[in-house]
Amino acid sequence: YIGIGLNNLGQIYATSGDYEKAKTFFEEGMQIDRDLGNKNGLSFSLENLGVLAYVNKDFTGSKKYLTEGLTISREIGNRLGELYALSSFAQVFLAEGDIKTAENYFEECLMMQKENSDVKISSMCLAGIAEIKLMNGYSETAAILTGAIQERLESTGTFIEDETKYKIEEIIKSVKDNIGEERYLMEFEKGKKLSTKEAIEIAFE
Numbered sequence: 001y002i003g004i005g006l007n008n009l010g011q012i013y014a015t016s017g018d019y020e021k022a023k024t025f026f027e028e029g030m031q032i033d034r035d036l037g038n039k040n041g042l043s044f045s046l047e048n049l050g051v052l053a054y055v056n057k058d059f060t061g062s063k064k065y066l067t068e069g070l071t072i073s074r075e076i077g078n079r080l081g082e083l084y085a086l087s088s089f090a091q092v093f094l095a096e097g098d099i100k101t102a103e104n105y106f107e108e109c110l111m112m113q114k115e116n117s118d119v120k121i122s123s124m125c126l127a128g129i130a131e132i133k134l135m136n137g138y139s140e141t142a143a144i145l146t147g148a149i150q151e152r153l154e155s156t157g158t159f160i161e162d163e164t165k166y167k168i169e170e171i172i173k174s175v176k177d178n179i180g181e182e183r184y185l186m187e188f189e190k191g192k193k194l195s196t197k198e199a200i201e202i203a204f205e
Contacts, residue, residue, distance in 0.1 A: 003033040003041040010048060014055075015161065023052055043072040043081040047088060054092050055163070062092050083109055083121045090128055103132055107204055114197045119158040122196065123149045127164055129203040130171050139178040140187050141202065146172055147191020148199035 010025035030045035032038075050065030066085050073081030090105035106125045113122045130145040146168060153160065176184045194202065 003029040003036070003038055003045065005029075006032065007041065007044055007048060014048070014052060019052055019055060023049065026052065039072050039076050040078055040081070043069045043076070043078055044084070045069075046072070047081060047085050050085070050092075051088050054088065054095065057095075059092050059096055063089070066092070079112075080118060080121075083112060083118055086112075087121050087125050087128075090125065094128055094131070099132055099135065102128065106132075110200045110203065114200050117196045119152050119156045120160060122200075123153055123158070123160060124164050126199060126203060127168050127171070131167065133203075134171055134174055134178075139175045140183070141205075142171055143175045143179070143184050143187035144191035144194070144202060145199065146175070147188035148194045148196075148202075149191075150188075151192040151194075152196065 006025045006029035010022040010029065012022075013019075013025065014022035026045055026048045030042060030049065033041035033045055046065045046069035050062045050069060053059075053062035053065060066089050070082060070085035070089070072078070073085055086105050086109035090102045090109065092102075093099075093105060094102035106128050110122060110125050110129075126145050126149050130142040130149070133139075133145065134142040149168060152158070172184070179187075191199065
């Protein structure tokens, strides 16, 4: 439980932008969980450190932590940990400009959630796919996906980090510039009516 508590504290500091303090708590939690053989806690500590490294643009370090975290999550059947690692890997590769690999990780993560999804993680993945769709010239699909994301977040009261919020806002702004406000709203409304499964299917059409 100590490791979990330290991870929770780390999350609080990370959310507030104090990444150094967050890193200290994640590292302490990782060491305690490693010493105690608590693989569930260890996987999350590693993945949290991976996300923190990504935020600090240390992509090599991020992939190192995420690889170990993902391996442990799969070994012990920690589905949430696996989803968290896959979505985080996708973000790292997207930031590096490796669009195809990022898309593959997003797809793997989302396909695991067609029937039973984690709202926060699936929304992050759908936002990533919307960004890729926009890059590839599919503005209407990007608009539909933003509608699906917005509906899911609002209907469940799910909190997402500022970075994801900012990404969604940037996507919406770019889509409006490309196809206009009226067309954007039409596609956005279509997205709001989609089930999670339907949104995921549209993401990979």
